Amino acid sequence: MTETSTGPAWHLVGDWFDTCKCAIPCPCTFAQPPTEGDCDGVLAWHIREGHYGDVRLDGLNVLMLGSFIGNVWAGTHTDAYAAVFLDERADDQQRAALGTIFGGEAGGWPQQFGQTFGAEVRGMDVAPITIEIDDDLGSWSAEIPGRVTARAEALTGPTTPQGARVQVHNAPGAEVGPGQIATWGTATTDQADAFGFNWDRTGRSSKHFPFDWSGPD
Secondary structure: OOOOOOOOOOOEEEEEEEOOOOOOOHHHHHOOOOOOOEEEEEEEEEEEEEEOEEEEEOOOOOEEEEEOOOOHHHHHHHHHHHHEEEEOOOOHHHHHHHHHHHHOOOOOHHHHHHHHHOOEEEEEEEOEEEEEEEEOOEEEEEOOOOOOOEEEOOOOOOOOOOOOOOOOOOOOOOOOOOOOOOOEEEEEEEEEEOOEEHHHHOOOOOEEEEEEEOOOO
């Protein structure tokens, strides 16, 4: 049974991307088990435009570190953990709104994904989150100084036309929900050291999705 949520109407439009330990392309997006059976990585959201009731959320960022074992989409995964960072530029009302939406309490896709992932939250903090995304999706990056750095460049190869992007439509395991297009990349930097999450690697999978969410339905 799906929980129903009540509260003010909300809508967020923006960009999401990840960097993770899987080989390119990450099998999780195809609803398959991770490359090595388990996965950990950085998930970053940039809100281009958004509101929660009368509270504007334009330009704010959210970042999460996550890990799990098994196939999330098959409901067979275990040991799911997360840590969440909210944008330090947000005021108290904005932080409360972000916490409500991304915590799944406001319904919509974040609630559905949260129920699927079912992670134990190791910690939450307010931090300076810098997210940069090229208009042409040539590269994307996120950073919390001293704690998280995730940078990626668009995937290309000998038969990819110059300037073209490697994309997937109708992904069976889209982390932002149905109907969005995945653009694949290669992680050039993927580092984390916070709340028990610790890794430093390069050359693994990354992907960008736009997102368009609303609630409380």
